[in-house]
Amino acid sequence: MDADRVRQAVRLLIEKKPRGYHGILQHLQRLVKLDEASRSARVESAVALTEAQQQSVRESLVRLKGGEVTVEFAENAGLIGGMRVKVGDDVFDGSVKTRLASLSDSF
Amino acid sequence: MELLDNLGVDGPKLIAQLINFGIVLFVLWWFAYKPVLEMLENRRQKIAKSMDEAEQIKAELAETQAERDKVMAEANAKAEKLIADAKEAAKQVGEAEGQRAVKQAEEIIRKAREATEADREKMMAELKAEIGRLVVETTAKVSGKVLTAEDQQRLIDETNKELAA
Numbered sequence: 001m002d003a004d005r006v007r008q009a010v011r012l013l014i015e016k017k018p019r020g021y022h023g024i025l026q027h028l029q030r031l032v033k034l035d036e037a038s039r040s041a042r043v044e045s046a047v048a049l050t051e052a053q054q055q056s057v058r059e060s061l062v063r064l065k066g067g068e069v070t071v072e073f074a075e076n077a078g079l080i081g082g083m084r085v086k087v088g089d090d091v092f093d094g095s096v097k098t099r100l101a102s103l104s105d106s107f
Numbered sequence: 108m109e110l111l112d113n114l115g116v117d118g119p120k121l122i123a124q125l126i127n128f129g130i131v132l133f134v135l136w137w138f139a140y141k142p143v144l145e146m147l148e149n150r151r152q153k154i155a156k157s158m159d160e161a162e163q164i165k166a167e168l169a170e171t172q173a174e175r176d177k178v179m180a181e182a183n184a185k186a187e188k189l190i191a192d193a194k195e196a197a198k199q200v201g202e203a204e205g206q207r208a209v210k211q212a213e214e215i216i217r218k219a220r221e222a223t224e225a226d227r228e229k230m231m232a233e234l235k236a237e238i239g240r241l242v243v244e245t246t247a248k249v250s251g252k253v254l255t256a257e258d259q260q261r262l263i264d265e266t267n268k269e270l271a272a
Contacts, residue, residue, distance in 0.1 A: 045259075045263060046254075046259060047256075047259050049263065053260075053263055053267070056267055057267055057270065059271075060267055060270035060271040061270060063271060064270055064271070080247060080250050080254070081250060081254045081258060081259055081262050082259070082262035082263060082265070082266060083262065083263045083266040083267070084266075085266060085270060092266055092269050092270050093266075094262055094263075094265050094266030094269065095262075096247075096250055096254070096262065097247070100243045100246055100247050100250075101243075103239065103242075103243055104239055104240060104243040106239070107235050107236045107238070107239025107240070107242075107243075
């Protein structure tokens with residue numbers, strides 16, 4: 001979603017105040033939040049990622065979403081090993097913890 | 108007549124005697140002989156009648172006996188048939204009961220086997236789950252320590268490749 005166009009649309013709505021503009025603004029806000037959420041990613045790893053690894057992950061996410069993505073990196077020793085990426089509603093989990101949980105479920 | 112005279116027979120007397128004899132004979136015949144004959148005839152008839160009746164009774168008795176024998180034979184035949192039927196029915200009932208008992212026993216055995224098999228499978232599943240839990244728990248405890256930097260790198264790269272795919 002283009003931020004400039006969103007700003008322009010909001011400005012026009014506030015200036016002209018068409019009937020039901022309040023509802024339209026609320027709906028637009030919800031769409032913006034959804035878009036923002038779909039472009040926000042949280043990357044957790046058992047050990048801290050190097051700069052190169054972080055850059056590689058960013059590039060992969062940009063290719064995946066087709067645009068800019070806000071990425072937050074975090075260290076989570078509970079994962080035991082590997083990395084877990086949550087972007088929007090999608091989750092890419094390659095952590096050892098999840099693999100072991102799958103193994104446990106298979107028993 | 109002369110001859111009769113010569114013989115000493117008095118004709119009139121003879122005639123009178125003959126008449127007397129005839130009268131006596133008639134009286135005797137009428138009052139004695141005839142009733143006796145009649146009595147004898149009656150008795151003979153009675154005896155004959157009695158004999159006939161006896162013969163009839165004997166015949167009737169024989170017929171009754173034969174009828175009774177026939178009825179008895181029929182009754183015996185029916186009774187034997189009833190007994191045979193009852194025995195057959197009892198045999199069939201016994202066989203049916205036996206078959207039912209065998210079937211019930213087989214059913215009980217089958218259910219017991221199924222229950223045993225289910226218990227075994229349940230136990231195996233529980234055992235498998237428990238072993239799996241222990242394996243995972245142990246693996247989780249040690250893997251953090253045994254994973255090298257290269258391992259971590261490889262795991263991260265795998266996820267990154269999945270993202271890029």
